[in-house]
Amino acid sequence: MKCLQLILVLLLISITQTGCWNRVELTEKGFIMGVAIDQIKPGTIKFSVQLYKPGQMAGGQGGKQDNSFFNIETRSESIFDAVRDITLHLGRRAQFSHMRVIIINEKTAKREDLISLLEFFYRDHEPRLNTKVLISEGDASEFLxxxxLIEQTVTQQLNRMQEIGNVGTGKVPDVNLLELSQALKSQVPNIALPVASKKKDVVILAGMAMIKKGKMIGTLRGKQTENVLMLSDQYKSGVLQIPCEKTSKDAKNSTEAVEIQMVKTKLKPILKMDPLKVKVDVNIAGNIGELKCTKFEKREDQVKFQKKVQKLMEERLKDTIRFTQKEKIDLIGLGNQIYRSNPKLWKKWKKDWDNRYSTAKFEVKVKFDIRNTLSIVGKPLSDK
Structure with missing residues (x-):
């Protein structure tokens, strides 16, 4: 009986005690905020990391604020080895659980399969799969x-630029490690990644990189980026600029703006036709942002404006589809949709999908609805 009581007491004590057999103190870690990857030559990787510098947000001597980050560069034949070499510079173990972005040089992205290049980040338990991935114009290490401008580190700024830029402008794809692997392991291994560029020591996201079968093949700019996001049903919100008609008063170089609040796209492939025919239905809804040459004095004026926007967007979307067909890259998810709906047919089409996509006939139909003019005045405010 006493023996049983002793066992119960020991059991209760063991349950109430806390501890970690493999703990690592904070002072033994260096927290990685971002990574830049540049291939110097085939077989040699320059691996640059940005680390958070704790305790440096307060002013230094004379109230001068020190940087809250610092960068370390290592070189090796593999990323795994380059990661271990960070300790030789830092004297601490690299911790990747707070990493925000991975920047890959465009030349490296054109040479290397991205999944193979980033394998360390998928195998190791520390990196989070919601880490953003982007391509850089020029050396990726220079961006670190x-x-x-406002965040504590440029890597955090790039994270927010990609995230908010996708939601607020419709000009930036928002892609993380998980989404990248899912896309490149799908039946049609294509995806678009945001492209970062530098202008006078300021970083901007301009356009997207086309990734085909794991490697970068080119870029999309301006309206093409918005169009691909619309066609792939990834467009959240943004602004459409509508040029004034030349016959309108003061129409020279004038554009009107529509705030897009909703875009819903449906692809309807007609599988029995050869060449393949695809119906693209795009529903757009938004508010009037700026008027320069249009007046909404009658119901007919609004209908005319809606038809104008519909025609303009149909032509823009068709132009972008033709561009992707010329490049033989399906960025709109058509092949994966056919695979899900008819896997038996897809098995026959998969090998020749690039050619089949490039010769497909697309019928684009846009429906545009004005939700609000955001004013009781249905004409340009400059009009008397």
Whole structure:
């Protein structure tokens, strides 16, 4: 009986005690905020990391604020080995659980399969799969040296730019490690990644990189980026600029703006036709942002404006589809949709999908609805 009581007491004590057999103190870690990858030559990787510098947000001597980050560069034949070499510079173990972005040089992205290049980040338990991935114009390591405008580090700034830019402008794809692997392991291994560029020590996201079968093949700019996001049903919100008609008063170089609040796209492939025919239905709804040459004095004026926007968007979307067909890259998810709906047919089409996509006939139909003019005045405010 006493023996049983002793066992119960020991059991209760063991349950109430806390501890970690493999704990690592904070002072033994260096927290990685971002990574830049540049292939110097085949077989050699320059691996640059940005680390958070704790305790440096307060002013230094004379109230001068020190940087809250610093960068370390290692070189090796593999990323795994380059990661271990960070300790030789830092004297601490690299911790990747707070990593925000991975920047890959465009030349490297054109040479290397991205899944193979990033394998360390998928195998290791620390990196989070919601880490953003983007392509850089020029050396990726140079972007880590840019002074952030408002965030504590440029890597955090790039994370927010991709996230908010996708939701608020419709000009930036928002892609993380998980989405990248899912796309490149799908039946049609294509995806678009955001492209970062530098202008006078300021970083901007301009356009997207086309990734085909794991490697970068080119870029999309301006309206093409918005159009691909619309066609792939990834467009959240943004602004459409509508040029004034030349016959309108003061129409020269004038554009009107529509705030897009909703875009819903449906692809309807007609599988029995050869060449393949695809119906694309795009529903757009938004508010009037700026008027320069249009007046909504009658119901007919609104209908005319809606038809104008519909025609303009149909032509823009068709132009972008033709561009992707010329490049033989399905960025709109058509092949994966056919695979899900008819896997038996897809088995026959998969090998020749690039050619079949490039010769497909697309019928684009846009429906545009004005939700609000955001004013009781249905004409340009400059009009008397």
């Amino acid at each position: 040296k840019i002074k952030p």
